[in-house]
Amino acid sequence: MEMREVQVTFDCAAPGALAAFWSAVLGYERQAPPPGFATWEEALDAWGVPASEHDSRDAAVPPAGGHGPRLFFQRVPEGKSVKNRVHLDVRVAPGLVGDERMAALEADADRLVALGATRVHRVDPDGRMETGFIVMQDPEGNEFCLD
Template sequence: MAAKIDLTLDCTDAQLLAVFWKTALGYIDEPPPAPFRTREEWLAQFDLADDESADDGAWLCDPAGDGPRLAILKVPEPKRAKNRLHLDIRVPGHGGPDERWARIRAEADRLVRAGGTVLEEFTGHHVMMADPEANEFCVAAASA
């Protein structure tokens, strides 16, 4: 059996990024692990420091269960450099190069409206973007 992976994203505002990434990926808030009924109940077992709260993290999942889980965690230090690992959002659909590029551009435009920023366009291939905290990701066509 192949190992499953989770992705963890450090940030300064977990709730802001959770809203963005739910919009970008179609993800939902992941339910707390059993037997806990809420994230707050689950977090209470860790005896958080007085300056930490449940809002300092967000846990997202693919509602179909196919994609990796995404943990978004507040950290004290700011982002300092380009990501060494980034996400590629693959836009589904078929068609010729112009149709694929139109779908990529439409998805990039949607993500700009959700708070993302276009960093660079590689016309006909992909768009390099950043989320609201400058974490890089790309929008490209899905593999045929």
């Protein structure tokens, strides 16, 4: 079987704001408008999309030469009501251990809180199987871990 690409889709209230947040978290870029258009607003107006629908979708992609899935954000009417069954682990400190690892995780947690994330809780290394991580929520309450 051929390998397949994956897109991660977020249901949310404010696609543009959440796309900007996750772009900053992951070092991604907002997806550029199609050829022939300087901005998405210009494209949407040309296609007859009402202004009220301009923030109904957005996307973030890895920068040129980067790797990773496209992130797609779509506006939905309902808010988040339960814990995610699938979440992202943002690999902030691969290869680091102990205090050095936790310091790197803490520094990124602080950066993300300044961008609108919420810190939920920290799990410290236990010297056995647990290497340590910090559970966070994005601005709309979606859980993710700094790992």
